[in-house]
Amino acid sequence: MTNSWSWQTASAPAAIALIQVPASSALIDRPLPQVGQARFACLRHHDGSIVDEVVVTRLSEELLEIACHGGPGMRAAVEAACASHGLKAADSGQASESELWKALARASCPAAVDWLLGQGLTEPPFPKQFLYRLPTVLITGPANAGKSTLLNAWCGHQRALVSDIPGTTRDLLTGQTLVCGWRLVLIDSAGLRSGGDEIEQAGQALVAAARKTADVVLYLQPPGDNTREKSIEDGDIIIAGKADLRANHDGLCWSAQGIPGSSAQTLLATVGVAVLNRLRLPAMPAVAS
């Protein structure tokens, strides 16, 4: 018989918590239930003192599942009781109380908190780094494509100046948005074009540098864009910009005015989901956007 026990539930405070322990009558104050049956009992410390009122289920001849109370103090008492019986904590994949609290304190956004509370520190099926840092999304494309307008709409306020004068945006401008609970850092950038004055060329160098570090690159392509070949790189998410000026609305598109059948908000939500998919981040339905 194994000599180890493990938590079966995440270590966030909860009404109840589950442990699995070897089937030993020393642990409880009543006879062990039959296999497949459950009973109320008291969990005992090795010295005989009562630790908690619990429900004991006999999973097999050798294994018990015990439902105890799930507050942090009770979890600590249960851990101490198991240790007093000479049982060792197995690595259940669940975080210890303090590890989880530290992870929650570092969580990057509501979806990360939601994930940690639900799953503890189990290995996520998405890049773990995004539990603790915000993904960056570079918005690039030719001058006048509507990049700054897209940034403003996504941030929900006027972060960048918008104008039909090419070269209005020169620096990298950042803003944030929430998509299905994941917070994204959006980076607006100078329009791609050759020539221009020294400051504009410096702006182009900033875009090139931002490309190297961004987690996702959105290429906003205005109608009639002919810079495509040299400016779009493998892996870019291409968005058909100024879709209100286009007859065809197939594929991923964006218009600040919306298009027939889709408001600007609906189009943004679709772009947001495309970004999450690229980052392999799951939409967390329980978390408000």
Ligand SMILES: Nc1nc2c(ncn2[C@@H]2O[C@H](COP(=O)(O)OP(=O)(O)O)[C@@H](O)[C@H]2O)c(=O)[nH]1
């Ligand atoms: N028709 C139309 N015009 C837009 C749209 N988005 C931006 N514009 C206009 O295009 C011009 C350039 O926009 P801006 O966001 O500054 O482009 P940027 O140079 O790519 O940052 C401005 O006059 C905007 O009002 C759009 O979705 N549809």
Ligand SMILES: [Mg+2]
């Ligand atoms: Mg701009």
